Amino acid sequence: DIQMTQSPSSVSASVGDRVTITCRASQGISSWLAWYQQKPGKAPKLLIYAASSLQSGVPSRFSGSGSGTHFTLTITSLQPEDFATYYCQQVNSFPSTFGGGTKVEIK
Amino acid sequence: EVQLVESGGGLVQPGGSLRLSCAASGFDFDIHWMTWVRQAPGKGLEWVANIKQDGTKRYYGDSVRGRFAMSRDNAKRSVYLQINSLRAEDTAVYYCVRDASGSYLDFWGQGVLVTVSS
Numbered sequence A: 001d002i003q004m005t006q007s008p009s010s011v012s013a014s015v016g017d018r019v020t021i022t023c024r025a026s027q028g029i030s031s032w033l034a035w036y037q038q039k040p041g042k043a044p045k046l047l048i049y050a051a052s053s054l055q056s057g058v059p060s061r062f063s064g065s066g067s068g069t070h071f072t073l074t075i076t077s078l079q080p081e082d083f084a085t086y087y088c089q090q091v092n093s094f095p096s097t098f099g100g101g102t103k104v105e106i107k
Numbered sequence B: 001e002v003q004l005v006e007s008g009g010g011l012v013q014p015g016g017s018l019r020l021s022c023a024a025s026g027f028d029f030d031i032h033w034m035t036w037v038r039q040a041p042g043k044g045l046e047w048v049a050n051i052k053q054d055g056t057k058r059y060y061g062d063s064v065r066g067r068f069a070m071s072r073d074n075a076k077r078s079v080y081l082q083i084n085s086l087r088a089e090d091t092a093v094y095y096c097v098r099d100a101s102g103s104y105l106d107f108w109g110q111g112v113l114v115t116v117s118s
Helices: none
Strands: A004-007 A010-013 A019-025 A033-038 A045-049 A062-067 A070-075 A085-090 A102-106 B003-007 B010-012 B018-025 B034-039 B045-051 B058-060 B068-073 B078-083 B092-099 B105-108 B112-116
Touching: A004 A085, A010 A019, A019 A033, A019 A085, A019 A102, A033 A062, A045 A062, A045 B105, A070 A085, A085 B045, B003 B092, B018 B034, B018 B092, B018 B112, B034 B078, B034 B105, B045 B068, B045 B078, B045 B092, B058 B068
Parallel strands: A010 A102, B010 B112
Antiparallel strands: A004 A019, A019 A070, A033 A045, A033 A085, A062 A070, A085 A102, B003 B018, B018 B078, B034 B045, B034 B092, B045 B058, B068 B078, B092 B105, B092 B112
16 A cells, blocks of 8 residues: 655644645656545645645645655645644555645644 | 544454545535545554446455455445554544545545544
8 A cells, every 4th residue: 555644743823824745656646646624623725736736715825736656735824724734645556545634734 | 524423432342343534515426536544543644445437446454455445436426444453553533535636635524533442
């Protein structure tokens, strides 16, 4: 199975900051990667698919990049509603697998 | 409006069984793969299983393969997850999720809690 490793596991940031989260795959997955946002007590929400495509309705301050084994999620100008946990997921092969998550906390 | 409503969760003893159901509405159910994802309390997301539109292909995560079985009934617009030989580590919220094109998970149910404890 493909292992997904996210870093950092948590990050403290302020409103207006730029935040970057990294996800690495244990083998090449082309661009078969998604990013999700999860708030406490809620189901996850799809933000980015195909590594860099923005899901409908998601603010443009979210962006994704990368291919192969190295991917990043960037949030420019962090907003109060962006404090949450973020997960990457590979869909290159089944079973699909998620990264361990990155919690974005208020500094 | 797209809706996925899970049911069937609850408290079960180790070694027991449970059948989760997910009723879908608001979209063309029979053109989508469907997936179950779970989340143990305070932990991350774990992909559990998925099923092809016509039910002819299923895939399972390593930790559940051989104990869990996913099925669907397109006439009833529902998917199911039969979970057997339950262990404490199966305690989690189980989410029913719609697969968009490319297997991205674009719509999630509210989740149902399964607790395995004696």
